[in-house]
Amino acid sequence: MKTMNIILMGYGRVGQAFVRLVQEKQEDCREKYNLRLHLMAVFNSRGGLFLAQDDKDRNLLADFEPGSNPEKSVFWRPDLALAEALKSFDAGVWVDCTPSNLKDGEPGLGYMRRALDAGWHVVTANKGPLVVDFGGLWKKARIKRLSLGMSGAAAAALPTLDVALKALAGAEILGFEGILNGTTNYILTRMGKGMGYGEALREAQQKGIAEPNPSQDVDGWDTAAKILIITNAIFHTGYTLADVRVEGISHVRPGLFLEARKTGRKIKLIGRFIQRPRGPLLETRIAQLDSSHPLFGVDGARKGVTFFTDSMDSVTVTGGKSDLRGAAAALLKDIINISEGQI
Numbered sequence: 115m116k117t118m119n120i121i122l123m124g125y126g127r128v129g130q131a132f133v134r135l136v137q138e139k140q141e142d143c144r145e146k147y148n149l150r151l152h153l154m155a156v157f158n159s160r161g162g163l164f165l166a167q168d169d170k171d172r173n174l175l176a177d178f179e180p181g182s183n184p185e186k187s188v189f190w191r192p193d194l195a196l197a198e199a200l201k202s203f204d205a206g207v208w209v210d211c212t213p214s215n216l217k218d219g220e221p222g223l224g225y226m227r228r229a230l231d232a233g234w235h236v237v238t239a240n241k242g243p244l245v246v247d248f249g250g251l252w253k254k255a256r257i258k259r260l261s262l263g264m265s266g267a268a269a270a271a272l273p274t275l276d277v278a279l280k281a282l283a284g285a286e287i288l289g290f291e292g293i294l295n296g297t298t299n300y301i302l303t304r305m306g307k308g309m310g311y312g313e314a315l316r317e318a319q320q321k322g323i324a325e326p327n328p329s330q331d332v333d334g335w336d337t338a339a340k341i342l343i344i345t346n347a348i349f350h351t352g353y354t355l356a357d358v359r360v361e362g363i364s365h366v367r368p369g370l371f372l373e374a375r376k377t378g379r380k381i382k383l384i385g386r387f388i389q390r391p392r393g394p395l396l397e398t399r400i401a402q403l404d405s406s407h408p409l410f411g412v413d414g415a416r417k418g419v420t421f422f423t424d425s426m427d428s429v430t431v432t433g434g435k436s437d438l439r440g441a442a443a444a445l446l447k448d449i450i451n452i453s454e455g456q457i
């Protein structure tokens with residue numbers, strides 16, 4: 115049986131969902147993948163849960179109740195530093211669930227570099243480090259023959275990179291476009307039914323779909339970050355957010371929805387990468403889709419992506435749960451695929 119040691123950085127909404135899911139799925143992982151998941155340390159911003167040398171054979175998955183206050187646990191160490199955790203155990207996978215900071219990538223970026231330097235694979239839900247230094251992190255991982263699992267940061271439960279890098283292997287990807295943000299798609303879907311922007315946003319917040327501060331979503335930055343990560347991962351490019359033309363949804367006038375309805379169209383926030391004669395274009399933009407468009411039926415908090423290829427035509431994937439459990443599942447998927455040598 116293979117063992118994968120896990121250090122989890124960030125024990126907020128996604129981090130807790132991840133621990134819950136791994137607890138639920140650990141027996142499945144043993145049976146189906148011959149894989150033992152061994153949670154050794156869990157950090158928040160004030161310290162961490164940590165299995166000391168004497169407790170190394172224990173597993174936080176068994177000894178810690180998700181949702182309970184980690185700081186009340188016997189394993190809590192307020193002075194715990196990442197460097198100590200990284201060197202205390204055989205290298206496994208370091209999981210990043212810290213906040214996405216698209217400006218300088220911190221705190222995740224510094225941690226991520228340290229984890230790779232120490233020989234740990236990385237799996238991340240955090241877009242920030244990948245947006246700020248995709249090339250540097252990719253190179254570091256390649257040199258050390260480590261994996262960088264990015265599904266959690268690239269539309270999570272909607273398979274984007276798996277499709278592009280595995281299912282479309284051998285085909286040239288000419289471009290792609292997607293509805294990659296469940297929050298904005300939910301709001302636009304409700305507006306398409308006649309609701310105002312403010313009311314649709316409030317409803318999304320009440321349902322836990324939109325965050326209390328929704329600006330990263332509604333201003334288009336979350337979609338921009340995702341197309342950037344997907345583009346850089348597929349084409350090995352080094353684009354940054356400055357290369358993306360970004361449009362959000364908060365300015366869309368209600369009249370546009372009326373016009374769209376009359377002509378049987380829908381208003382969507384599309385993120386896309388296309389090749390043009392004068393060079394590639396990365397953008398997020400408000401688009402009117404007619405019923406022949408493959409993403410026309412992607413409504414509510416659902417997501418979807420279409421890849422355009424030279425030899426497999428266009429390939430569209432839709433769905434994938436747009437919630438915390440879906441995000442946690444994307445992290446677990448990457449860990450399993452790393453253990454199988456597939457990332």
Ligand SMILES: NC(=O)c1ccc[n+]([C@@H]2O[C@H](COP(=O)([O-])OP(=O)(O)OC[C@H]3O[C@@H](n4cnc5c(N)ncnc54)[C@H](OP(=O)(O)O)[C@@H]3O)[C@@H](O)[C@H]2O)c1
Pocket residue numbers: 123124125126127128129157158159160210211212213214215221239240241242266267270436437438441
């Ligand atoms: N929400 C989703 O559906 C979703 C989906 C895909 C990806 N993501 C991404 O997943 C990540 C986590 O999201 P979330 O909603 O779980 O965020 P969250 O609830 O704000 O949790 C963030 C966690 O990171 C910890 N943290 C903050 N600064 C830290 C530092 N310097 N060192 C160590 N830990 C630190 C926080 O500690 P404290 O508890 O001490 O504050 C908290 O435990 C984000 O990057 C987000 O973009 C979210």
